[in-house]
Amino acid sequence: METIKNFFKNYVIQLSVPKITIIDILEIIIIAFVTYHIIIWIKNTRAWMLVKGLIVIGIFGLFAIFLRMDVILWIFSKTIGFGITAVIIVFQPEIRNALEQLGRRDIFKTIMPFDDTKDRKEKFTTKTINDIVKATFELAKNKTGALMVIEREVTLHEYERTGIILDSQISSQLLINIFEHNTPLHDGAVLIRNDRIVAATCYLPLSDNMALSKELGTRHRAGVGISEVTDSLTIIVSEETGNVSIAANGEIIRGVDGDYLRTKLEQVQGKSMEAKKRKLWKGRQKDERKIN
Ligand SMILES: Nc1ncnc2c1ncn2[C@@H]1O[C@H](COP(=O)(O)OP(=O)(O)OP(=O)(O)O)[C@@H](O)[C@H]1O
Numbered sequence: 001m002e003t004i005k006n007f008f009k010n011y012v013i014q015l016s017v018p019k020i021t022i023i024d025i026l027e028i029i030i031i032a033f034v035t036y037h038i039i040i041w042i043k044n045t046r047a048w049m050l051v052k053g054l055i056v057i058g059i060f061g062l063f064a065i066f067l068r069m070d071v072i073l074w075i076f077s078k079t080i081g082f083g084i085t086a087v088i089i090v091f092q093p094e095i096r097n098a099l100e101q102l103g104r105r106d107i108f109k110t111i112m113p114f115d116d117t118k119d120r121k122e123k124f125t126t127k128t129i130n131d132i133v134k135a136t137f138e139l140a141k142n143k144t145g146a147l148m149v150i151e152r153e154v155t156l157h158e159y160e161r162t163g164i165i166l167d168s169q170i171s172s173q174l175l176i177n178i179f180e181h182n183t184p185l186h187d188g189a190v191l192i193r194n195d196r197i198v199a200a201t202c203y204l205p206l207s208d209n210m211a212l213s214k215e216l217g218t219r220h221r222a223g224v225g226i227s228e229v230t231d232s233l234t235i236i237v238s239e240e241t242g243n244v245s246i247a248a249n250g251e252i253i254r255g256v257d258g259d260y261l262r263t264k265l266e267q268v269q270g271k272s273m274e275a276k277k278r279k280l281w282k283g284r285q286k287d288e289r290k291i292n
Contacts, residue, residue, distance in 0.1 A: 041098055043211065047091060093208075100229065102124040118281070122269050123152070124195045128170050129265045132192070133258050135175035136235055136244055145239030147219055150268055154230040156191050156198075163188060170195055179237075189222065189234075205229060209250065210269030216252075223247040234270050235261065261264040 042048050064072040088095070099221065132148065138145045149156060164185065168174060178185045178200050188201040206218060207225035223234040228250040236245045236252075245254045246264055256264075 041094075047094060048210070048213045050087065050091065108116050124170075126269075127267060128195045129262060131170050131172040131175065132265060134236070135172040136237060136261060137258055138172065138176055139179055139237045140242045140244050143239055143242040144176075144179050144181065144237065145219055145252050145267075146175075146235070146237035147204070147223055148175070148235040149189050149202070149223075149226055150233045150235070150265070151191065151193045151198075152233065152268055154232070156193070156226075156230065156232065159202045159204060159226065160199045161189055163191070163199040165199050166197050168197050170197055189226070207250070211258055212252065220245060220247075220252065224250060224252050227251070233264060 035281070042051055061073075061076055063069075064076070098227065100204060132150075136146070136148075149159070176199065178190055178197070179184070180186055185200040189204050190197055190248040191199045191202055204222040205228075206221045207228055209224060212221065217240075219238070220236055223236040223268070224247045226232055227234050227247040231249070234247040236247065237243075238245070243254060244256050244261065245252050246256055246261065247253075248264075253260075
């Protein structure tokens with residue numbers, strides 16, 4: 001008993017517990033958040049290959065230090081500066097993309113996803129949603145390939161110029177007609193702004209995300225590509241399978257149904273609290289459906 005008492009007296013009681021302040025907790029949260037996003041970014045880009053290469057060089061370096069290989073260590077120390085510059089040059093597109101995404105993101109919304117204090121104007125009418133959903137699943141039923149990009153805050157003007165300007169009121173019939181095989185407008189993407197189809201046959205940037213499934217061709221890569229460089233929502237109908245996918249924020253969700261698509265469109269529309277409640281409910285299904 002005495003021994004236990006002494007143990008507590010000498011060790012446990014005298015242990016100094018570091019003082020943790022709110023700032024420390026905040027710092028831990030920020031570092032965890034940033035580290036998590038850097039790891040996800042590395043995994044989804046060519047940077048993953050680079051990290052693997054750096055690990056190999058690191059092991060080789062440790063080996064050189066351990067065996068005191070002075071010439072190799074001297075070469076290492078002289079070339080490290082060039083190496084960092086070379087990495088920045090080679091990964092310039094990825095770094096630019098990551099910074100663009102950071103700039104586009106509403107940090108406050110990322111941290112507090114339930115915040116909806118701003119009264120937003122509706123982007124398009126419910127009729128537009130109905131027409132888009134109807135056309136999408138009609139096209140899917142007939143296995144007609146389609147690519148529709150719905151503009152949000154970031155303008156699609158740059159991509160509009162690559163296609164044929166239409167500036168027409170949306171209707172399901174028009175959308176179905178545009179993607180009809182062997183017609184002049186069926187190739188490429190349709191761009192939608194508010195209640196109008198602004199252009200067809202538009203060319204979109206292709207994603208070079210290595211994590212995307214190999215079975216996805218250029219239509220899907222183009223859909224993901226535009227969602228990496230803008231905040232748009234893209235609907236993709238596969239000609240091969242008739243499956244409907246949506247791409248947003250560089251991610252693709254495959255095999256969505258009508259209800260899910262409608263909920264996503266209502267989010268873009270910026271509609272009512274009711275839509276938000278449905279979004280929360282449907283959002284739970286998202287992770288189950290997400291297949292990269
Ligand atoms: N960069 C691009 N921008 C816009 N549309 C594109 C682009 N690249 C390809 N497309 C469209 O995708 C079509 C080719 O689709 P492809 O079969 O390669 O893709 P996929 O993802 O396998 O789709 P699917 O499942 O429909 O076959 C082209 O005919 C064109 O309409």
